[in-house]
Amino acid sequence: MDYVIEMLNIRKEFPGIVANDNITLQVKKGEIHALLGENGAGKSTLMNVLFGLYQPERGEIKVNGKKVEITSPLIANDLGIGMVHQHFMLVEPFTVTENIILGKEPRKGISIDIKSAEKQVQEISERYGLSVNPRAKIADISVGMQQRVEILKTLYRGADILIFDEPTAVLTPQEIKELSQIMKTLIKEGKSIILITHKLKEIMEICDRVTVIRKGEGIGTVDVKDTNTNELANLMVGREVLFTTEKTKANPKETVLEIKDLFVNDNRGVSAVNGLNLSLKSGEIIGIAGVDGNGQAELIEAITGLRKGESGSIKLNSKEIMNLKPRKITESGLGHIPQDRHKHGLVLDYSIGENMVLQTYYQKPFSKYGVLDFKEIYKKANTLISEYDVRTPSAFTHARALSGGNQQKAIIGREVDRDPDLLIAAQPTRGLDVGAIEFIHKRLIEQRDSGKAVLLVSFELDEILNVSDRIAVIFEGNIIKIVNADETNEQELGLLMAGMKREAAGGDTYV
Structure with missing residues (x-):
């Protein structure tokens, strides 16, 4: 069998942890090969070894049957390997073209030949159906477009083997469809793709084969046509996974959150929330459904005190909280699992222990007379780490060293432990695997069942x-x-989200 990539018996260690333990991955030419595993299973580490960002302790790598030493991304590029990272490596003030050619600029004498570069970028983008504006600034284009720029960067460098690291984690449903089409086009053009993912639906739709990793060990490789989502979930997590969360009927009681005639502006000063009304009771979960960019982020920021409301009222337990400072709102009984865990959820260079008390560090028993009591802080952290199954070498490990799923579990543990009356969960499972999603959904329902109000x-x-x-x-x-929720479906919600309101008469009218 001819393989374009063979990673044989790879072992990669970090202090106190074996990230990859004797893993073998073999990729055929012209296939989309999924690398599946839970958050923190070692998928990205294995691909960082292939891309030359890490050096393995043991094992060998072959490209097109020939043994190679990949000691840097430059060598990986020379071997025809390109990587589209989950967190894009783009310079925001630069244009699309400047980002694509960075480090490999065409020259005209001593200056950069930007015109010929733009032409080349245009040609590559048209060939692969990756329409982008070569002159647009990165800061001005959507996340989906930025991802296209990352793909073009690898193609500009002549990559035949493309690694996609969780490529759909930050995309809208429409952008995900477009990306699937782009991948199929790349395969038709003779490329091979390794797709790091934990989304089972994606694998079933576009992949040929899948290699499963669990807790740093290779579990095996299967043909997608010979398996199903239940089987893959079982291989990935090591047990049966429930795709639907069992819950009893809600028993709502008194009103916890009351929003009336709320107006909130976005960063440009344009109204993003327009006279919104909503009430939420204890003992229920209200889900907010909508296409991204319809005021969800501004609404949450106004409730949590991260953004000023222009007018209207936000009451928590009958007390006006609009435009109070975030700490005052938190102390009034609010818990917040933020949409962006890196920006608003964690201080990445603090330890997990320190992150566990970000909302309470100034209170007893964590602080006495203004002095932090680290013994109490780490005692609490270890309790939450155990209770919420946060997989970390220790409570002293920096937050940035944890996988996304474990970072999210830490935030949820911290917020739920404070016993808030209202828990706001914004994109709580974005980028997480089925095991972590199941865990988080259960925790949200537990909050509801204990009489709390949850806004999802x-x-x-x-x-x-x-x-x-x-x-x-x-x-x-x-x-x-x-x-x-039990009287609707995806189709009806999709129509409503597009601005159509189904009237009793049976026709669709635009709102």
Whole structure:
């Protein structure tokens, strides 16, 4: 069998942890080969070894049957290997073309030949169906477009083997469809793709074979046509996974959150939330469904004190909280699992222990007379690490060293432990594997069952339908309809999210 890539018996260690333990990966020419595993299973580490960012302790790598030493990304590029990273490596003030040619600039005498570079970028983008504006600044283009720039960077350098690291984690459903099409085009052009993912639906739709890694060890490789999502989930997690969360009927009681006629501006000063009304009771989960950019982020930021409301009212337990400082709002009984865990959820260069008390470090028993008591801080951290199954070498490990799923579990542990009356969960499972998603959904339902109010904001319709009791559809900064989760479906929600309101008469009318 001819393989374009063979990684044989790879072992990679970090202090106190074996990330890859004797893993073998063999990729055929012209296939989309999935690398599947839980968050923290060692997928990205293995690909960073292939791309030359890490050096393995043991094992060998062959490219097109020939043994190679890949000691840097430059050598990987020379061997025809390109990597599209999960967190894009782009310079925001630079143009699309400047980012693509960076480090491999065409010259005209002593200066950079930007015109011929733009022409080359245009040609490559047209060939692979990756339409981008070569002169646009990175800061001005969408996340989906930025990803196309990352793909073009690898193609410009002549890559035949492309590694995609969790490529759909930050994309809208429409952008995910477009990316699938792009991948199929790349394969037709003779490329081979390794797709790092934990999304089982994606694997079933576009991949040929899948290699499963669990806790740093290779479990095996299977043909996608010979398997199903249940089997893959079992291989990945090591047990049966429930794709739907079991829950009893909600028992809502008193109103916890009351929003009236709320107006909030976005960063440009344009109204993003337009006279929004919403009330949420204890003992229920309301899911907010909507296409990204319809005011969800501004609404959450206004409730949590991260953004000023222009007018209207936000009451928590009958007390006005609009435009109070975030700490005051938190102390009033609010817990917040933020949409961007790196920006608003964690201090990445603090230890997990320190991150566990970000909201409470100034209170007893963590602080006495203004002096932090680290013994108490780490005692609490170790309790939460154990309770929420945060997989970390220790409570002293820096937050940035943990996988996304374990970072998210740490945030949820911290927020739920404070016993808030209202828990806001914004994209709580974005980028997480099925095992972590199951765990988080159970925790949200536990909060509801203990009499708390939960506001869930998600772009994943199956998550909204699975976890919510009622669903509020947001369109252009307003709640256009609230439906019971057990009386609706993805199709109806999709129409509402597009701004259509189904009238009793049976026709569709635009809001």
